[in-house]
Amino acid sequence: MTPLYAYYGDDFTGSTDVLEQLAEGGVPAVLFLRPPDEALRARFPDARAVGLAGDSRSRSPAWMDAYLPAAFNALGDATLVHYKTCSTFDSAPDTGSIGRALEIGLKQHGAPAAIVVGAPHLRRYVAFANLFAAQGADTFRIDRHPTMAHHPVTPMREADLIRHLAAQTATPIGHVPLDRIRAGQIDAAFDAAAAPAVLFDGMEEADLLATGRLLLARGLRFAVGSSGVTRALVLAWRAAGLVADPPPPAAAAPVDRLLVVSGSCSPATAAQIARAAADGYAAIRADVPALLRGETAEEERLAASATQALADRSSFVVHSAEGPLGNAAPAAGDRLGAALGRVAARVIRTATLPRVLFAGGDTSSHGVAQLGIDALTWAAPVERGAPLVRATAADPVVDGLQLVLKGGQIGEADFFERVRRGG
Structure with a gap:
């Protein structure tokens, strides 16, 4: 067909x-x-x-x-x-x-x-x-x-x-x-x-x-x-009658822990990071110049911090910025996104996570590409423009992983916790 x-x-x-x-x-x-x-x-x-x-x-x-x-x-x-x-x-x-x-x-x-x-x-x-x-x-x-x-x-x-x-x-x-x-x-x-x-x-x-x-x-x-x-x-x-209305979608189940990986410099994402910290999420800011230089020690530092927090049953935010960076910031979204993706891949393979949120367009594109995913299918609604999707992958650790990929402007201040709760 x-x-x-x-x-x-x-x-x-x-x-x-x-x-x-x-x-x-x-x-x-x-x-x-x-x-x-x-x-x-x-x-x-x-x-x-x-x-x-x-x-x-x-x-x-x-x-x-x-x-x-x-x-x-x-x-x-x-x-x-x-x-x-x-x-x-x-x-x-x-x-x-x-x-x-x-x-x-x-x-x-x-x-x-x-x-x-x-x-x-x-x-x-x-x-x-x-x-x-x-x-x-x-x-x-x-x-x-x-x-x-x-x-x-x-x-x-x-x-x-x-x-x-x-x-x-x-x-x-x-x-x-x-x-x-x-x-x-x-x-x-x-x-x-x-x-x-x-x-x-x-x-x-x-x-x-x-x-x-x-x-x-x-x-x-x-x-x-x-x-x-x-x-x-x-x-x-x-x-035209070419497709029929589907049944109302079911909400996703909550998860006990959420990993958030953000390369966004949007004010909306900054507000979400601040709200997540107030809600008890652990957070760490990346050394962006070190990541852009390709320093694996910085990737290992971020991954170790995230893995430890998640093992302690805390949700965790790895982020590169808290709002706009100004005109002097380097335009390096592809390299930063790939580095953050490698951090996420390390954490996913050690912490056995059910759900991950990527924030930022370049972070999502270049970051998710590091996970070895073959395909995504829709799973459940969360927020307009940022649904929950499910991964298909050869790696059994990644296969079935739930993700939300959010543009910088998407979501209210409590968005991270809404993703963890399933909407």
């Missing part, structure tokens, strides 16, 4: 966000952490959607040219292929270029491509091509967002997504604006755009439903954007 949908995630946190949307929509899905061979695919015969988790948001355009075509091919034949970006769309011409990924996808799958970034389920909104994102009780234009405007690697300095992409690609970008969608003129606006790629506004689920219906009706093969793409398709599939 041809999958309804396939996606490549530009980081691991966003990749599990898509798993959540598919699970809520009643679409059995699997997220591969390596290009799947036939034997691995055969372990998930009921999957109607497949994903491949990647780390392209921290990579160069040259890396994308070398690796993305094969990654798209590894997804196999699907009705639509989605290049999944963060809902904050942060990217730059030299790092995580969404424009370059768009060019590669268009070459392989043909034009036109849809660009859907609005994800109201995550409080991300696109109106008249401008992106807005919430933090706490407030919503900000993305170039004025207190965190994303100052991201250490890919700060968002432009809210108009067409202008933002113009710095990354020469591909003409058309636009379907909000007022035309609300007036029932989405088809006419799409035809009038007449461009190789078309950006769709979206503020509410009704806007996504209209977009999803157009994607199905026009047979588009390629899309770029947040899990708003997935949500639009799920709504359209359900409206």
